[in-house]
Amino acid sequence: MPLLLCRVDDRLIHGQVVLGWGRPLGLERIVLVDDEVAANAWEQELYRMAVPDSIDVVFATVEAAGPQLGAWHADRRRTALLTGGIEEMASLHAADHDVVHRINLGGIHHQPGRSERLPYLYLTDGELAFLRRLAADGAEIIAQDVPTAPRVGVDALR
């Protein structure tokens, strides 16, 4: 199972990803799927700075990532797939629901219209309903910011 983590985190690559998840999972690669970062070499370099040399970082647009999911999953390197938003991860789930089956909600922060569901998870009612529909369609959606935190299923979010 080389694609070990499919995470939604609006801070993208940061300490919780690199250290919190990276160490226990033994990550060897992070695939960051973000259209804005994929188009900006300067930002890519900044994100690489946050990652030790032992972890490769791949940048991709949502459109480009979909067809590559199978290859990333078949690769032997232990990999985390990361998006900044729910919609992007849902697109990847739609592109290959076998590979992007378990979705981790790791950090979605406050914006107008969103309510606190967990200290690190703010969602509008529409976003929560969307996640529940994804879960009803077969995705396993778990909120958990770091591996030592409790796992909270989407049905338990209020």
Added chain:
Amino acid sequence: MSELRGVVVGHGSVAQALVEAAEEISGLRGVLVPVSNTGCDRGALEARVAAAVGEGAAVVFVDLAAGSCLLAVLRRLRDREDVRIVTGVNLAMLVDFLFHRTLPPAEAAAHAATSGGSAIKVP
């Protein structure tokens, strides 16, 4: 000469604690502005940083040399000629800065970085 503003950006309550300690040691209050990344996505953190720095010359201290705090600072401030950024902030660095705020930003940043680095020892 006008004095530099100092902004400390860090994870959780790191910045607030460092600012309070630096103020206690120096007796200089209201010069350093703490910014926390708690509860922020990238856009919100950038907005906090921009509000804290304002329009004038400043040195921005960041806790880690990578990650969300530095990224927000660089995204928002990299084009500002009157702002310099120092990573790996520690208390010695901030106290040094508080007493060198009449220097140009680049010099104040370099001075503080040297002081902060010198404070790291294995006695």
